[in-house]
Amino acid sequence: MISNLPDDIKYKILELLPVQEAVQTSVLSKQWCHKWASMPTIFVSELNCVSPTLGDTYAPRLEKFVDKLLLLHKGPLKSFQLFTGQCRPPAFDQWMRVLSRLGIIDLHWVLVNYEVEYRIPSIFFSFDALETVYLCNFLLKVPQHFNGFKALRSMELLKCTSTTADLTKQLSNCPVLESLVLISMKVSIGLKIRAPRLKMLIINGSFAYVQLEAPMLANAKILLRNSDTCCLGKNGGKSNLEEALGSLVHIEKLKMKEDFVKYLAKGCLPDHLPYMFNHLKKVSIKLNFHRFKEIRVACILFHNALNLQDLYILADPSTLTKEEDPSTFTSFWDTEASHGLVFNQLKTIFMEQYEACEPILAFVKLILGSAPLLEKMILRESTIYEEDENGNLTQITLDLDKSTKASTKAAIIFE
Structure with missing residues (x-):
């Protein structure tokens, strides 16, 4: 009964098997003989191909298996996925040449525990039909004749090495690219x-x-580390803030983690950004309320995001220096309120590592007083408040409850 199923269903069955077992189905009957050779998807993992107990012959046997797997494939091959920590670069070159002739659409190639990145051969950049790419531990050197991946829609690069010029050239020649992930790039x-x-x-x-x-x-x-090594804007004297966020006119969700706000605050900040973020509804930001330029970055963003609905803030625990006066930061938020900083569409705010210090309290009160649709304010404290001998919360919590609220539905929740 299974043998009489349509070919597309047989291929689905084969794809669900470890690739070595899929090849072994050739012995079942004439109807299954070499059926695997027309599978549109091949997933190769060392864990299910060759026994690692083979010792020194492990890598050569695995390479020989993949050689035959690709050379005997009748194509077209839509998807090829390889996860290996043992195979050697000469074998990779051979496999890339074969894949270039099979019309590959989806390529996932992960090199595990490789101390030196494998330089991907230039023939890779001629894969005209590619729509999805996931590469790990590769050295990317774009050839001069590269004309682009015209069909590429999704690219993920993990622990890959490239130059700024090569990566820019590669990305600029992907006219329909919709999804891009860059993790631990060098x-x-x-x-x-x-x-x-x-x-x-x-x-x-x-x-x-x-x-x-x-x-x-x-x-x-965007999670940016090592902000101390970051430099000022490179594009015609524009600020880092303008270069990074200034053109994102359709942004809906924006997460800024680690040192990214520190980077945006470097150099001279503009009074405003050239475009409004009318679609921006969710913002997640790590913010130091004791650094003037960082809170200015946040204010510029808030002024341009009139439809913001959900705000998550991770309060940077860094404290004031001896030279800084906390009242300066408090008056800053009062000034912003007088300049029309409002949160007319804000419904939820969640603050992690909340502290009852003057700068943060001033910001929280600004939110409460300018957000008519606010439903929930969650303040997760970095230090848990203690109750007094009568079981009452500290005075600072009670002061927030008594603050002027633009929304009658706003609930303040301490965690």
């Missing part, structure tokens, strides 16, 4: 991303600068 200088159709972006790593030209970007998560 880039010579910084990131310059030009992607007119990009909708989703995740950046996690250390870069000297971040320039974004992605007007259709809707969802972005």
Whole structure:
């Protein structure tokens, strides 16, 4: 009965098997003989191909198995996924050449525990049909004749090495790229991303600068480390804030983690950004309320995000220096309130590592007084408040409850 199923269902069955077992189905009957050779998807993992107990013959046997797997495949091959920590670069070169002839659409290639990145051969950049790419531990050197991945919609690069110029060239030649993930990349200088159709972006790593030209970007998560090594803007004297966020006119969700706000605060800050973020509804930000330029970055963003509905803040625990006066930060928020900083659409605010210090209290009271639709304010304290001998909360909590509220439904919840 199974043998009489349509070919597309047989392929689905084969794809669910470990690839070695899928090849072994050739012995079942004539109807299954070499059926695996037309599978549109091949997933190769060392864990289910060759027994690691083979010792010194482990890698050669695995390479020989993959050689035959690809050379006997009748194609077209839509998806090829390889997870290996043992195979050697000469074998990779051979497999890339074979894949170039099979019309590959989806490529997942993960090199595990490799101390030296494998330089991907230039033939990879001629894969015209590629729509999805996931690469781990590769050295990317873009050839001069590269004309772009015209069909590529999704790219994920993990622990890959490249130069700023090569990465920029690669991304700029992907006209329909919609999703981009860059994790622990080793880039010579910084990131310059030009992607007119990009909708989703995740950046996690250390870069000297971040320039974004992605007007259709809707969802972005940027985690930037080592802000002390970051430099000022490179694009015609623009500030880091303008270069990174200034053109994101369609952004809906924005997460700014680790040192990214520190980076945005470097140099001279503009009074405002050139475009409004009318689609921005969710913001997640790590913010130090004791650093003037960082809270200015947040204010510029809030002024341009009139439809903000959900706000998550991780309060940086850094404290004031001896030279700083906390009243300066308190008056800053009072000034912003008088300049029309309001949160007319805000419904939820969650603050992690909340502390009852003057700068944070001033900001919280600004929210309470200018958010008519606010439903919930959750304050998760870095130090748990103690009750007095009568079981009452400290006076600072009671003061918030008595603060002027623009919303009659606003609930203040301490965790």
